[in-house]
Amino acid sequence: MRPMRSPLALSALLLTGCEALTGSFHTLEGTGGAGGQGGGAAEGGGIDGPCGGVGMLVDDFEDGIVAQPWADDVSGTALITEEEGLGVARAPNGNHAFRKSYRLHDLRDSEVRLEVVEPPTTADAFAFLEVKAGMDSIMIAGPGYSGQPDNLVVTVNNAVSSNVTFQSNAHRWWRIRQTAGQIFAETSPSGEAWDVIKELSAAEAFDVSLVEVSFGIQNNNAMEAAVARFDRVNGGGAFEPNWCKAGTLTDDFSGGGPKPEWVRRVQNLGCLITQKEGGVVIEFDPAQTATNGCLYNTGPGYDLRDSSVSVQLAENSIVTPNEPDAPLYLQLRYNDSNYVLFTRPSQMVEAWVIVDNVNQLLAVAGADQGWWRFRESNGTLFWETSTNGREWSTLYRTGHPFPLDAIDPTFGMGGAVTTGAMGRAKFDNFNLP
Numbered sequence: 393m394r395p396m397r398s399p400l401a402l403s404a405l406l407l408t409g410c411e412a413l414t415g416s417f418h419t420l421e422g423t424g425g426a427g428g429q430g431g432g433a434a435e436g437g438g439i440d441g442p443c444g445g446v447g448m449l450v451d452d453f454e455d456g457i458v459a460q461p462w463a464d465d466v467s468g469t470a471l472i473t474e475e476e477g478l479g480v481a482r483a484p485n486g487n488h489a490f491r492k493s494y495r496l497h498d499l500r501d502s503e504v505r506l507e508v509v510e511p512p513t514t515a516d517a518f519a520f521l522e523v524k525a526g527m528d529s530i531m532i533a534g535p536g537y538s539g540q541p542d543n544l545v546v547t548v549n550n551a552v553s554s555n556v557t558f559q560s561n562a563h564r565w566w567r568i569r570q571t572a573g574q575i576f577a578e579t580s581p582s583g584e585a586w587d588v589i590k591e592l593s594a595a596e597a598f599d600v601s602l603v604e605v606s607f608g609i610q611n612n613n614a615m616e617a618a619v620a621r622f623d624r625v626n627g628g629g630a631f632e633p634n635w636c637k638a639g640t641l642t643d644d645f646s647g648g649g650p651k652p653e654w655v656r657r658v659q660n661l662g663c664l665i666t667q668k669e670g671g672v673v674i675e676f677d678p679a680q681t682a683t684n685g686c687l688y689n690t691g692p693g694y695d696l697r698d699s700s701v702s703v704q705l706a707e708n709s710i711v712t713p714n715e716p717d718a719p720l721y722l723q724l725r726y727n728d729s730n731y732v733l734f735t736r737p738s739q740m741v742e743a744w745v746i747v748d749n750v751n752q753l754l755a756v757a758g759a760d761q762g763w764w765r766f767r768e769s770n771g772t773l774f775w776e777t778s779t780n781g782r783e784w785s786t787l788y789r790t791g792h793p794f795p796l797d798a799i800d801p802t803f804g805m806g807g808a809v810t811t812g813a814m815g816r817a818k819f820d821n822f823n824l825p
């Protein structure tokens with residue numbers, strides 16, 4: 393048996409880092425073909441629309457669990473539960489209850505809609521449907537929005553830009569859509585004929601190629617709890633991932649900053665990650681005596697089936713005399729509890745799998761193997777390494793340890809280094825030979 397050293401520091405790193413810094417990487421402007429390109433429509437799913445699109449965000453609240461496409465753990469908040477086929481948001485006084493998309497989706501030429509079966513009746517509590525892209529946002533909310541007690545409002549970047557008197561029947565369906573560069577916030581009594589509440593011209597609108605979608609209630613009533621009930625997100629049905637093939641994301645890191653897909657780029661204490669010198673360079677912050685790691689993590693998900701993810705560790709002079717567990721890594725995450733890894737903790741390369749938080753070291757290769765690749769073919773997942781990015785050898789292979797149709801590629805440095813760390817590392821050639 394090999395020792396069961398734990399790579400869990402990587403998971404903790406992602407949980408804290410993403411929440412903290414997602415909003416500060418507002419690099420979405422002018423991206424054109426950022427998300428949802430390539431890979432074709434609906435392979436392996438029953439959903440119309442391009443891969444990566446918001447169309448896969450469906451829910452009928454019938455299976456009783458919170459699962460992807462929604463984040464199932466939103467720190468410090470209540471999640472919408474499923475009761476009698478409805479999504480039920482129960483918010484204590486002064487709190488909220490909501491769901492948000494686990495990954496970022498493409499809203500271009502598409503829409504997200506929601507049936508508000510029962511709006512909240514507690515004073516100062518409102519239901520909402522929101523689309524966010526970095527610091528930009530549009531939200532339908534009501535009744536009980538601050539200063540708008542009996543209204544349905546649309547906010548743009550958190551400021552009320554439109555309001556009408558709230559009517560639970562006429563405003564039973566809410567949707568946010570984008571077409572020809574314009575963004576619309578609309579309501580409907582039936583989900584068929586829609587009334588425009590707010591329209592953003594193409595000049596006013598923001599880039600919606602990578603958006604987070606959320607809905608639920610905010611209860612600002614200091615004394616009473618609030619409840620609301622929802623149904624049929626995007627018409628309802630069972631979620632089928634429809635992400636673009638992993639191989640469609642390529643990067644030589646020659647741009648001046650990260651591509652928008654790396655929106656969840658994170659630096660933690662003492663670790664600097666910078667796109668420069670034609671790669672992604674990891675350095676220790678000389679002003680700090682400890683580091684908690686840093687990473688590039690995609691915002692949208694990807695489909696690894698019949699596809700692959702590779703990266704080159706192009707340079708590595710990192711020396712960690714007292715803590716050998718400061719691994720450089722390439723990771724594919726299904727969620728916080730299920731992922732696969734290449735790590736390079738010291739003078740070797742390791743293949744790991746983590747299933748339901750149980751870690752297993754699978755195989756070890758020499759440190760000269762500077763290229764790492766995950767590849768899926770015919771139901772088999774391969775860990776492959778190379779010295780030159782052209783000839784690959786299999787380090788390990790297995791069946792699917794978890795669904796491989798919705799994974800996030802991530803790379804960087806994890807672990808906790810506290811003393812004497814020096815040097816730097818550079819990643820390059822993501823999905824490029």
Ligand SMILES: [Ca+2]
Pocket residue numbers: 453454455456457458459474
């Ligand atoms: Ca469910």
Ligand SMILES: [Ca+2]
Pocket residue numbers: 452453454477478623624
């Ligand atoms: Ca239902």
